[in-house]
Amino acid sequence: MALRETTQTAESDLFRQELVNLINLRHPLVQLAQKIDWDSCDQRFGGLYKAGIGRPGHPIRLMVGLQLLKHTSNLSDEEVVAVWVENPYWQHFCGEQYFRHDFPIDPSLMTGFRKRIGESGCEFILGLTVQAGLATRAVAKTSLAVVNVDTTVQDKAVAFLTDARLLHKARMALVRQAKKLGIKLRQSYERVGLASFVRSQRYAHARQINRAKAQNRKLRTYLGRVIRDIERKTQSDDTRTERLDKLLEIAKRIHSQPRKRSEGDPPKLYSVHAPEVECIAKGKIHKQYEFGVKVGIVSTSKESFVVGAKSLPGNPYDGHTLQACIEQAQRVSGIQPKEAYTDRGYRGHGCDSSTLKVWIAGAKRGVTAAIQRKLKRRNAVEPVIGHLKSDGRLARNFLKGIEGDAMNALLCGAGHNLRKILRKLRLLCAQLGITLRQFLNNTIACSTRLMPQAV
Known part of the structure; x- marks a missing residue:
């Protein structure tokens, strides 16, 4: 091309x-x-x-x-x-x-x-x-060496996750794919499956937990029957495709995964169309859990300019992500950050102190007045994350896969920077207009005073 x-x-x-x-x-x-x-x-x-x-x-x-x-x-x-x-x-x-x-x-x-x-x-x-x-001049070159680092969750475009919804959507996806391939199922359970799903949601809303669990067991049974029916009818012919194999694998994991994951179990699936979604606990009252991927944000301490937005699949510990975020910031800006200011979640980061000095919130030893001001300035990364989510597209990612998570985070950072640049240019344009207007007014006033009076 x-x-x-x-x-x-x-x-x-x-x-x-x-x-x-x-x-x-x-x-x-x-x-x-x-x-x-x-x-x-x-x-x-x-x-x-x-x-x-x-x-x-x-x-x-x-x-x-x-x-x-x-x-x-x-x-x-x-x-x-x-x-x-x-x-x-x-x-x-x-x-x-x-x-x-x-x-x-x-x-x-x-x-x-x-x-x-x-x-x-x-x-x-x-x-x-x-x-x-x-x-x-929206950001100074010297500002790129001093950065603030924090992590947030980039939510995925998935519905509110329940076991009943997962079982219902997995069965629907299998039935839809079987119709596309011309596989005639013994029963699709479209009518009774939808009825059980609706009853499950209603019983759960009414706090009738035993009745809701009974409907969930029905949904699990319907999904298992569809899985076995498709496997029997595609075992001896060539109708099996890569898409069908992937859906069968996802459906089997959803059918067999327990409600609560214990140690040694494989990662739990939370979505059919986005199996990479992770459940990340926030510990906040208004939002205890978020479903998406963790993202590390690196912004300059002075101008809050985004120089790094690293997608971090697997929900790693914040301290273990610092080195990767700093390396990405160096690739993006071309300048090696010398100071990084983080919160207490980055303790035990393990970064080389000879090339990067990491200051963690609450530090007391060796903190000068200038360092103390920068530690207070560390909180400026929080409104940056807020703007990335409210003014940008970080709050709900519609791009597909792990690579889509990484690309959306980076492009959200680019959009944030352009909004700051446009605001800077808009202010300069307004100041230039005021200065030009004042100059013209002064010129007119001077010419009026020097003009000879008419007789």
Whole structure:
């Protein structure tokens, strides 16, 4: 798949106005487009396309720009493409020369581009936003050496998890796949299975636990019968596919896993379509458990600029994740952090003290006045996480698989950085307008005083 040529041409169209003649060139998004190194994107991602195979690919600046706009504005793939058609500033940001009235791409190509670039490509995009922050002075180069580190949970797009829902959805997924493959089941249990699931939820809501457990046993029985029926009818033919084998494995684990996991048991499954989901205990009254993956956030201590967002599958101990988060921050920013400020959950981190000085909240020995101020500043990473979840897409991840968790976290960090840069440019533009207005007023006043009075 070769890349399409850029739409920028030296010759002007007689019947169309260029975007630069229609928009305000002092707009923050126009200024930001000039600060991003788009040529490096072509060099980094251009090798992922090959000429002579398939349909020509869309320009890399367009694809990268859509990803950045999506996470800056907290939109879905479909929404960002729809808004792009209506917004001339977004089209200029993505490299268009003239205003377009058609969709630039099919929204499904956003997923294909993310799969093509992978986690390393998303790290590169996060690094682009850091370089743009340095170019716009939204973050200082010296600030990249002092960082705050904390972990949070990136929730997955799954429904509230109960045993009855898991058993019901596993049976539904198997029946749906069997219909696609033309496997005629003895009984699908669609009607009685749905009735048992509804009764189970109602009994549980009414605190009639014994009746709810009886319905759960029925759901487990229905799932076991469907599993055995599919295995019998696909044992001697070639209708078994990789998708069916994966669903059967997931359904067997859900059918056999106990309600409470004990030591030595395999990891419990909490979702059919997202088996990588983990149950992470928070210990908070309003939200005791969260279902997703742990993410390590690294932000600068002064400007709260995100320089690292590391997905951490397996729910590891916070202290054991510090080294990986710092290494990612170094790859993204190109600068080795010298000081890291963490909470008490990072005790026993085991990082090399010769290259990185780790200060844990509550430390007393060797703490100077400057270190004490930075320790208090460590709490600034908490509102950063809040903005990543409320203004970004970290609160609910819709991307698939473990790699989707990693890419979503990195792109959320890139969107957070762009929001900070745009705010900085917006304030500078407002200050410049006030200064220019004051200059014009002073000039008019001076010229009025020097003007000779009319007789």
